[in-house]
Amino acid sequence: MSYLNLAVDVSSLPNGRYRVRLSSPVGEASADVDSPLSQPEIERFLSILGRSPRVSKAEENAAARDLGARLFNFLIHGSDDTSAVYVASLERAGSAGLRLRLNVENAGDLRTLAWEYIRDPQRDYLALSRLTPVVRYTPLVTVRPPAKT
Numbered sequence: 001m002s003y004l005n006l007a008v009d010v011s012s013l014p015n016g017r018y019r020v021r022l023s024s025p026v027g028e029a030s031a032d033v034d035s036p037l038s039q040p041e042i043e044r045f046l047s048i049l050g051r052s053p054r055v056s057k058a059e060e061n062a063a064a065r066d067l068g069a070r071l072f073n074f075l076i077h078g079s080d081d082t083s084a085v086y087v088a089s090l091e092r093a094g095s096a097g098l099r100l101r102l103n104v105e106n107a108g109d110l111r112t113l114a115w116e117y118i119r120d121p122q123r124d125y126l127a128l129s130r131l132t133p134v135v136r137y138t139p140l141v142t143v144r145p146p147a148k149t
Helices: 040-051 057-078 079-098 110-111
Strands: 004-012 018-024 028-033 097-106 134-136
Touching: 004 079, 004 110, 004 134, 018 057, 018 079, 028 079, 040 057, 040 110, 079 097, 097 110
Parallel strands: 004 097, 097 134
Antiparallel strands: 004 018, 018 028
16 A cells, blocks of 8 residues: 555653654644653553453453553644644545554653554544554664765
8 A cells, every 4th residue: 555654753841741743744733742641550551451361351452442542632632733634634645544653762651552552533443444554663863874985
């Protein structure tokens, strides 16, 4: 498939908040938002979704749905601008698909979360649809050797 990209960059800020930046075929938007989870909640989700032997399948499914919705709201509904960029990008992509290229390298405690569980309440888990794959992206710095003269 020939996807359009929605680049999503999450960075922690010094005041305990996060900056979410979206860059898409229709434009860019950013929002400074509160964490979607407290530290105990992060640990709980990691334990449950890490397939702790004491967790039932129903509890695991409920945790995945809750985490996915909270991550989606954090990334997309941080501001009217980020919501508008997401919706317009989906519309522009149409049947070509919209790939979420997610960079969480600078997201502090949120970096370890299972971002692949992102769930749009209108579309379900994004990563399960061929039209909305989710890929983690780590920008790499490449150093080129000096040109020989």
